[in-house]
Amino acid sequence: MSISLPPATENNSNSLQPTGWLRFISFSLDHKVIGLQYLVCGFIFYLIGGVLAGAIRIELLSPISDFLARDVYNQVLTLHGTIMIFLWIVPVVNGAFGNYLIPFYVGARDMAFPRLNAVAFWMIPPAGLMLITSYFINGAAQSGWTAYPPLSITTPAAGQIVWIVSVLLLGGSSIFGGINFIATILKLRRPGLKLMQLPMYCWAMLGTSILVVLSTPVLAGTLILLSFDIVAHTGFFNPALGGNVIVYQHLFWFYSHPAVYIMVLPAFGLVSEILPVHCRKPLFGYITMVYSIMAIVVLGLVVWAHHMFTSGTPPWMRLFFTIATSFIAVPTGIKFFNWVATLWGGRITLNSAILFSCGFIVNFVLGGITGVALAQVPFDIHVHDTYFVVAHFHYIVYGGSVFVIFSSIYHWYPKFTGKMLDEKLGIIHFVLTFIGFNLCFAPQHWLGLNGMPRRVAEYDPQFTLINQISSVGALLMAISTLPFLWNILYSFIKGEKAGNNPWQALTPEWLTTSPPPVENWSGEAPLVTKPYGYGEKNSDEGSSPITQA
């Protein structure tokens, strides 16, 4: 590797860095700056992806293909999916919060490899720009975010190749990030801090990063072979040249199912940080939480073929993947019960952060239930590749991950900026998002069951009304971003001062100033052995579970 990696404790490199807002557009090595870069950059892509979703929902207002040309529709669909996954959810739940929080949580001053970290971030904007500009130059890819051959080999090559290169860059960025998280969590822990004392988000990121490092290279290899098929007319996946299209699907989903966990496990971790603070209670069942994360990681690697039940998979394979997939519900269920137990008996402040977290629990439970149903081969045979699946995965990625991202922003904004967000606007944001989201996606279950396939620009007229209802929901979701954006911008300038620890939280990122200094703590890092030490027994004495070193 050509990049030399400075020891993490060396701060001299940072003193050469620009200060003020310029830091945020520089090759900063500060993990906090990089985290916020990920967050803002991801949010911009989210808005773009959201506009594309809007275009899809406008097209689907009527049963005929009238708003977008047919091939443009497929490009918009492909861009929407790719942007939302690879430029919004993955970079934000991993890159943004991971970079910001993990060094605090392990008691370090930065990530293990700050330069690699900055490189990983700076791979994202060019990859995203490339992907989006391909639409204006030769047309974007139009074979969906799954890029199944032979369709991806026969659609216009230019857009597809740009898509491959940009996903490779984003995958590379994600691998660099994963390596960095693993190294930081395992190697940079402050002396005296044991693994089983880490905040849960560390475990989530450790598990996620293992998945990233194990599975993303498989996607990269697969896409490289696919690009050979496209430009060099090799025949890996091209049946006309003796290739096998099913092999692509296996390789693709070997990454892309774990990708779902790469999008939700960090979100699970974030929720585990947020709930105890606002419920004033310890996180329930720390040890079972840790084991569930690891169980999800292991099982998550062996369930991929549940995306291929109609691809002509042999019966034994169908059964194996049904069983493996169903069993993921067990560790996942444990986590949800533990969260409810965390609420139980708490002293809950009903603020935006807690509402979005609880919205996440409710939405994700529904997505998880339809997920277990989809894992049953005989059930999936009817609804695979229909709007039922679209509803299911939006309950997971939107109802799950996006709700958690919003919750996290409400929770950590005071840390990022030293200002409070406005609670009234936050609650309006939550109510609009929750109603809009459910209005948009709940009816899609019915559409799929009754015969509407996914990825179509035209449909049977009997589905018009339900599609229009769904589009109204999407409109509400679009509107809901306005109070949020206003809140973020207004509070940044005029918001109430937050003080260092407005939530009286115990995790280490709160035991410093808000926003924190470059070196995270002015003195030595605190040793937090009980990050969830809330609860009556120590509240009156103020006997702190934190050992100040």
Next chain:
Amino acid sequence: MGGIWALDNLNLLPVVASSNAPIYDELFNVLFVIGIILFVGMTGLVIYSLIRFRKKPGQVGDGIALEDNLPLEIFWTAVPAIVVLFVGLYSYDIYERMGGMQSLSTNSHDHQSMNSEGRVWGGIGLTSQDDIEKNSLPMINVDVTALQFAFLFNYPEGEIVSGELHVPRGQPVSLTMESKDVIHAFWVPEFRLKQDVIPGQPTVINFTPTKTGKYPIICAELCGPYHGGMRSTVVVEEPEEYQAWFKQNSKQKEMEL
């Protein structure tokens, strides 16, 4: 309760038109009821906790310092495990009744379109095994070709090539499908059956239609700009009507020759 009401009143699934569909609906109903119970239960718990344990004005201090409770955690590891085990076993049973476990060699028939390796995949929907024994009707074999953006149905016996699939009510049908270009999928919601149609690899799907009528055949795999328009119709007719259609079309063929 609400779930059962919804099952009865919301028309959650389309018409039942194959012997596979009632089995599917049985599974659906069971999953739906379990799902509703779990969802309502969890949502109820969340809302109840938020209301009951919300911080009331004037309250200070923390909640209870409850960190874990082993019996409780064992309990809610066991509950999902049992539910999932039940669902798995039950859906296995359903799958078997749908014919999913039937070895394909018994059902595959010497088809000219079967490629040399003889690898035919798919095969769910063979509920007809029962039906075959019951009414000893022969299996109707149809070769399906999918291409951007249409389905073609070829009846080897009558040398018919049709854009619509005609089948008689009550008689088992076996489709051997192959694609000419990209991946498509054959889906009839009223039959609750779907199978991808793949280039270079024949796939099989079987069904026994049970209700006369016209049902849409929908391509369910993204296959290009006109994917949304790639539809055809399956016409389920009384056996006599089907025979008439079959004769007429094979005769036409003879006259042309």
